[in-house]
Amino acid sequence: xxxxxxxxxxxxxxxxxxxxxxxxxxxxxxxxxxxxxxxxxxxxxxxxxxxxxxxxxxxxxxxxx
Amino acid sequence: xxxxxxxxxxxxxxxxxxxxxxxxxxxxxxxxxxxxxxxxxxxxxxxxxxxxxxxxxxxxxxxxxxxxxxxxxxxxxxxxxxxxxxxxxxxxxxxxxxxxxxxxxxxxxxxxxxxxxxxxxxxxxxxxxxxxxxxxxxxxxxxxxxxxxxxxxxxxxxxxxxxxxxxxxxxxxxxxxxxxxxxxxxxxxxxxxxxxxxxxxxxxxxxxxxxxxxxxxxxxxxxxxxxxxxxxxxxxxxxxxxxxxxxxxxxxxxxxxxxxxxxxx
Numbered sequence: 001x002x003x004x005x006x007x008x009x010x011x012x013x014x015x016x017x018x019x020x021x022x023x024x025x026x027x028x029x030x031x032x033x034x035x036x037x038x039x040x041x042x043x044x045x046x047x048x049x050x051x052x053x054x055x056x057x058x059x060x061x062x063x064x065x
Numbered sequence: 066x067x068x069x070x071x072x073x074x075x076x077x078x079x080x081x082x083x084x085x086x087x088x089x090x091x092x093x094x095x096x097x098x099x100x101x102x103x104x105x106x107x108x109x110x111x112x113x114x115x116x117x118x119x120x121x122x123x124x125x126x127x128x129x130x131x132x133x134x135x136x137x138x139x140x141x142x143x144x145x146x147x148x149x150x151x152x153x154x155x156x157x158x159x160x161x162x163x164x165x166x167x168x169x170x171x172x173x174x175x176x177x178x179x180x181x182x183x184x185x186x187x188x189x190x191x192x193x194x195x196x197x198x199x200x201x202x203x204x205x206x207x208x209x210x211x212x213x214x215x216x217x218x219x220x221x222x223x224x225x226x227x228x229x230x231x232x233x234x235x236x237x238x239x240x241x242x243x244x245x246x247x248x249x250x251x252x253x254x255x256x257x258x259x260x261x262x263x264x265x266x267x268x269x270x271x272x273x274x275x276x277x278x279x280x281x282x283x284x285x286x287x288x289x290x291x292x293x294x295x296x297x298x299x300x301x302x303x304x305x306x307x308x309x310x311x312x313x314x315x316x317x318x319x320x321x322x323x324x325x326x327x328x329x330x
Contacts, residue, residue, distance in 0.1 A: 025280055028220030029074060029083045030166075030213075031090035033174030033183060035099045038089035039126040041168055046124050046160030050083055050151065052074070053091040053103055053118035055315070056182045056254070057304035059322045061297035063185040063253035064290060065071065 070117060070136040078148035080220070084165040085155035086121075093118070094306035095179050106133050116312040121154055130154050166214045171206050173224035177232040178255075180225025182304065185254025187223055188285040192276070193246045194226040195233065196265070202228055205244045205265060212273055221280055222247075238262075245272065247279040252286055252293070253302045298326055 029050075032038035042049045058064050073079060091099045093116050103118045104111060106129070119140070120133035131140040131150070141147040155161040174180035177193055184191035194209065196202040206226065212218055233239040236248050238259035245267065248257040260282060261275040297303075310316055 022280075022283075022285070025221050026075075027077065027080045028189075029080055029088050029090075030172055030220040031088050032170075032172045033090060033092070033180065033223070033225075034096070035089060035091060035102055037170045037173070038087050041170055042087040042122075042124045042126055044169065045087065045164040045167060046158055047085060047087045047164055048124055048130060048154050048158055048161060049122040049126060050086040050088045051091070051106075051118070051120045051122055052070070052089070053093045053099075053116075054070070055093045055116040055306070055310070056095075056179065056186045057306070058290070059294050059298075059315075059319045060303045061253070061294045062182045062255060062302065062304035063251075063297065064288060064293050065186045 069138060070119070073137040073141070073144045073147050076144035076148060079144055079151065082148045082151035082155065084219075085158075085161040086151065087124075087168075091118070092174070092179055092183065094308040094310055096175060097308060100308050112311050113313075114311050116310065116315050121151070124158065166216065166219055168214045169210070171209060171213055171224050171226065173226050177225040177227050178235065180223055181235060181248070181250055181257050182254035184223040184248070184257070185250040185252065188288070189221065189223050190260065190279050190283045191248040191250055191257060192222045192224050193233070193236070193248060194224075195230065195244060195246070196228060198228055201265075202226055208267070208269065208272060209245065212269070212276060218276055218280075222276070245275070247275060249283060252288070253297055253300075255302060294322075298322075 038049065054065050056062060056065065093114065094100065100114060104114050106120055107114065107118060115135050117135045119136045121130040122128060123130055134140065137147050141150055174183050181191055194202060194205045196205050235256045236246060236259055239246055240262055242264050243262035244265040245263040246259050247261045249260050250257045260279045263272060263275055
């Protein structure tokens with residue numbers, strides 16, 4: 001019983017460590033989420049295009065790529 | 066997004082190189098015109114588009130600069146090679162570096178519900194702009210533009226916008242008069258909670274403070290892929306795509322998963 005409690009506390013502490021706000025958010029790609037705006041911006045700015053597509057669901061369940 | 070694709074896109078050098086590109090991430094089965102565009106890009110038979118697509122294109126949006134395929138690994142061996150390749154491509158376009166982060170549009174997803182789901186997938190906060198008509202919406206968006214493309218905030222938020230208040234129903238705490246809402250997406254991206262909201266007329270400084278505060282307070286969720294799917298299935302949470310899923314591998318995997326779940330019940 002004591003071991004289970006200790007394991008539970010350890011897991012809670014680990015979760016607390018992993019799930020916390022980022023003090024300095026890491027740099028991330030800024031994605032256009034639609035084709036028309038992205039193409040128009042590429043034409044306007046003369047920048048090439050990094051195009052990716054993905055379904056915002058896995059096995060039909062949303063919230064994960 | 067498959068894990069190996071993600072590993073390319075979170076690489077520091079790839080992110081750095083991306084600033085000289087217009088980065089477009091489409092949602093594969095959510096828009097018919099975009100689906101057809103990608104079919105032409107991959108030259109696949111109509112109605113057989115895989116669920117992931119990758120390509121580098123010229124600013125004309127037509128000329129391919131790399132092989133197109135299901136992911137960056139079709140053209141590059143690893144993330145460092147992709148970053149180098151992107152830099153070489155950008156160097157060929159005189160305006161590419163000069164126009165980094167000079168965008169004149171918000172990088173938004175076309176519908177609020179899809180934007181909310183995308184934010185949940187990315188584990189990032191969502192910014193929604195709302196107004197009564199397109200002209201008003203353009204004014205609201207213009208107040209966010211400089212901040213959205215600043216080094217401080219570029220890539221940190223998912224954006225959506227609407228002229229219909231009913232699109233805000235999944236967002237708990239949304240006020241009737243708000244023009245800019247910053248939202249923490251729920252685990253499955255079918256609901257969200259408003260973290261901060263601003264009315265029309267909020268100053269640039271007020272918006273900046275709200276965005277910075279939301280980033281500080283936002284706690285990315287720890288998601289286990291398999292547990293997320295299993296729990297989502299048990300809760301009956303299912304994402305209905307606009308276009309039927311056409312990737313044979315994904316369709317087979319989904320059918321097999323459902324069959325396994327039904328046998329267990």
